[in-house]
Amino acid sequence: MTDKAQTLSTKHLLGIKDLTLGDIELIFETADTFKDVLNRPIKKVPSLRDVTIANIFFENSTRTRLSFELAQKRLSADTINFAASSSSVSKGETLIDTVNNILSMKVDMVVMRHPYAGAGVFLSKHVNAQIVNAGDGAHEHPTQALLDAFSIREKFGEVGGKKIAIIGDVLHSRVALSNILCLKKLGAEVMVCGPSTLIPKYIQTLGVKVEHDLLKALNWCDVANMLRIQLERQDIKYFPSLREYSMMYGLNKKILNSLDKEIIVMHPGPINRGVEITSDVADSKQSIILDQVENGVAVRMAVLYLLASQRN
Amino acid sequence: MQNLTLLDGQKFQITIQRLCHQLIENHDLFDNSVIIGIQPRGIFLAKRIIDELQKKLPKATIINGNLDITFFRDDFRRKDGLVPSPTEIDFFIEGKKVILVDDVLWTGRTIRAAMDALLAFGRPAKVELLTLVDRRYSRHLPIEADYIGIKVDTIDSQKVVVSWKETDKEDKVILLSEK
Numbered sequence: 217m218t219d220k221a222q223t224l225s226t227k228h229l230l231g232i233k234d235l236t237l238g239d240i241e242l243i244f245e246t247a248d249t250f251k252d253v254l255n256r257p258i259k260k261v262p263s264l265r266d267v268t269i270a271n272i273f274f275e276n277s278t279r280t281r282l283s284f285e286l287a288q289k290r291l292s293a294d295t296i297n298f299a300a301s302s303s304s305v306s307k308g309e310t311l312i313d314t315v316n317n318i319l320s321m322k323v324d325m326v327v328m329r330h331p332y333a334g335a336g337v338f339l340s341k342h343v344n345a346q347i348v349n350a351g352d353g354a355h356e357h358p359t360q361a362l363l364d365a366f367s368i369r370e371k372f373g374e375v376g377g378k379k380i381a382i383i384g385d386v387l388h389s390r391v392a393l394s395n396i397l398c399l400k401k402l403g404a405e406v407m408v409c410g411p412s413t414l415i416p417k418y419i420q421t422l423g424v425k426v427e428h429d430l431l432k433a434l435n436w437c438d439v440a441n442m443l444r445i446q447l448e449r450q451d452i453k454y455f456p457s458l459r460e461y462s463m464m465y466g467l468n469k470k471i472l473n474s475l476d477k478e479i480i481v482m483h484p485g486p487i488n489r490g491v492e493i494t495s496d497v498a499d500s501k502q503s504i505i506l507d508q509v510e511n512g513v514a515v516r517m518a519v520l521y522l523l524a525s526q527r528n
Numbered sequence: 529m530q531n532l533t534l535l536d537g538q539k540f541q542i543t544i545q546r547l548c549h550q551l552i553e554n555h556d557l558f559d560n561s562v563i564i565g566i567q568p569r570g571i572f573l574a575k576r577i578i579d580e581l582q583k584k585l586p587k588a589t590i591i592n593g594n595l596d597i598t599f600f601r602d603d604f605r606r607k608d609g610l611v612p613s614p615t616e617i618d619f620f621i622e623g624k625k626v627i628l629v630d631d632v633l634w635t636g637r638t639i640r641a642a643m644d645a646l647l648a649f650g651r652p653a654k655v656e657l658l659t660l661v662d663r664r665y666s667r668h669l670p671i672e673a674d675y676i677g678i679k680v681d682t683i684d685s686q687k688v689v690v691s692w693k694e695t696d697k698e699d700k701v702i703l704l705s706e707k
Contacts, residue, residue: 249612258648261599
């Protein structure tokens with residue numbers, strides 16, 4: 217038999233930073249076949265039937281948690297869900313204790329979202345399970361970046377050479393950092409755009425362009441990835457008012473129509489309609505926001521499948 | 529490594545022709561039958577069989593597809609990662625006679641997985657198996673082929689490799705032995 221045997225270079229998925237270009241391509245190729253599985257009458261395969269996965273969410277989530285859970289169920293894994301708000305964390309239990317207690321119930325893999333950057337890396341050093349980072353503070357959100365790049369690849373055939381503008385609250389966004397790293401590895405050109413208070417200093421060192429004028433950024437790009445203003449992470453005022461932000465950096469149909477080309481509009485969700493993006497843009501033909509959500513399940517299935525296949 | 533050619537040249541072509549005739553004997557014009565090649569190597573044999581059948585039955589439309597079994601294997605996590613190939617089945621197999629095609633039948637585990645994978649597409653009236661090479665007396669499961677090109681006796685350490693004109697320049701079956 218001449219089976220193609222290939223594995224990821226990492227045991228955990230902590231961030232895009234740790235992935236090679238080969239890893240990302242392997243994830244995409246695997247996700248293609250899972251997308252095909254998801255369009256069948258029976259959308260389930262038995263691969264992970266002997267794997268138990270704990271979804272541990274110390275921060276709120278709709279899409280990511282549901283998407284991971286659905287991906288796990290489509291792969292026939294057993295899952296347990298844990299939300300910090302309804303757990304013993306509020307009684308003072310530490311992160312390692314909480315996770316080790318969960319692992320003693322024979323769990324193989326942990327999908328974790330945590331409000332602090334580096335929580336996933338920390339956990340991977342102290343517990344004996346594979347860790348998938350589902351967002352750690354303002355640091356990384358690797359599966360979101362993978363599904364964003366996968367959606368761009370689906371739309372254009374490839375990511376390399378495409379121009380992607382990431383617009384909005386780059387400072388507080390884990391999606392932005394993971395996206396920049398992922399898109400750069402795939403050979404795309406990346407620009408960040410937003411008010412100077414929301415663009416981190418030295419971000420140019422990642423090899424991205426910086427632009428403060430929305431119209432210029434839109435005229436430059438093939439894809440605009442609009443980010444939400446993360447008010448819950450903003451401890452000080454970064455701009456005078458939401459209304460003013462929306463007037464300066466909000467994407468509306470009028471601006472979109474004034475461009476001399478059709479660009480693709482993306483958003484990682486949750487959308488604040490009327491702030492960073494208006495309803496008519498979010499629901500327009502140019503928006504692939506719901507495709508992103510659909511691809512999320514296939515991409516997460518690929519990640520879980522490839523990570524699980526490394527265990528013996 | 530020692531190579532022994534089991535099948536090549538005219539004998540190879542005659543074997544393919546015989547398999548086609550055996551199929552026609554049981555499936556007439558393929559009105560209610562479909563041919564499904566198992567990824568990754570069975571699809572070459574399936575394609576060859578379909579091309580030859582089409583020459584013999586110019587009026588028939590032979591419905592065919594490819595099936596990937598990666599996610600249904602029983603050695604997941606016991607072996608390094610296996611990368612899936614695409615499955616292309618854009619027809620209903622409910623009530624159809626399905627002919628599964630693979631190049632080599634050895635332990636039978638691939639065919640077990642294929643039958644499992646096939647269930648996701650409906651309930652076929654019948655499932656048959658066609659293979660070019662049957663490595664007999666080496667089954668791990670009670671599975672046998674309905675149509676067989678050649679039967680060979682092998683030991684576990686040997687490998688049977690089927691190469692195709694389209695991809696490997698020559699139609700040939702060889703037996704590799706470690707020496």
